Amino acid sequence: MHPFSVVIIARNEAHDIGRTLEPLRALTDDIVVVDSGSTDGTQDIARSMGARVIETEWLGYARTKNLGNDAARHDWVLSLDADEVVSPELARSLQAWQPRPDTAWAVDRLANFCGRWVWHSGWYPDWKVRLFNRHEVRWVGEYVHEHLDLPAHYRVERLHGKLWHYSYRSEADYLAKMEQYTRLSAEERFRRGQRPVWWRKHLGPAFRIFRTLVLKQGWRDGRLGWKLARLDARMVRRRYELLEEMWRMA
Structure with a gap:
């Protein structure tokens, strides 16, 4: 070896x-x-x-x-x-x-x-x-x-x-880790000067659900696939909420 x-x-x-x-x-x-x-x-x-x-x-x-x-x-x-x-x-x-x-x-x-x-x-x-x-x-x-x-x-x-x-380990664990990751992601976008766009905040989550369930065949994971699609969409929306907050405070 x-x-x-x-x-x-x-x-x-x-x-x-x-x-x-x-x-x-x-x-x-x-x-x-x-x-x-x-x-x-x-x-x-x-x-x-x-x-x-x-x-x-x-x-x-x-x-x-x-x-x-x-x-x-x-x-x-x-x-x-x-x-x-x-x-x-x-x-x-x-x-x-x-x-x-x-x-x-x-x-x-x-x-x-x-x-x-x-x-x-x-x-x-x-x-x-x-x-x-x-x-x-x-x-x-x-x-x-x-x-x-x-x-x-x-x-x-x-x-x-x-x-x-x-x-x-749990949905709460997922949400806690995703909140941390989403905040870091929003901070990175803020440092690059990226401003929030309204359609990304409102349409991005819907597209993410479609992507997860249809394009990535999440429907084959059953109820778990639906849960993952909803959680993922929630984090997409959260990222743009944080980005909006950062620009308001800038």
Whole structure:
């Protein structure tokens, strides 16, 4: 098995971090947890399971992830969130993995919403590039919308096996996380000088419901698909409400 480091960003993830770290201990000798001010014991759990913890203020997704990549001991990095778990099939793929030049690898994320797997609704399939050479690939983006900047000549291969994403334990958990993300997204738009447009606030949610249920086949997820469509539309409207508020106070 070719060595690679695992880099995880976290803040108050005591509920999830142990489950995330457990299968990784058989895959790597270098797990880096970049913690942005946890107060719930996340750091203690991570250290007890063999991870190195780097404490930092929140720098935005891209800069925080790059901070962890810079601290990695190996050239190759598997980048994870604190609520993502490597499935046994994906673990076997990682054990058999061998690096190739000018190549990065993507994993297929399967989300769990309130105890149920989401197979449609725009949530799946969800291929994400997560395994890469940290000397050649960096996270870029503003405060919220980060992505990996792959060189133009790079190829992206796919690893077999699911990356289980235990995204939201309850509807309240979803709303709390989406409120935080939506606020950051609105702040990013405000910094770019984007002004709210009335039709986006009023028509955007309706289109999001249509997109989730019809274009992304959310109807196949049954009642869960309807719930996800409504929640998603609610967050779209909320983003423009926050943006309007920021411009009023400017």
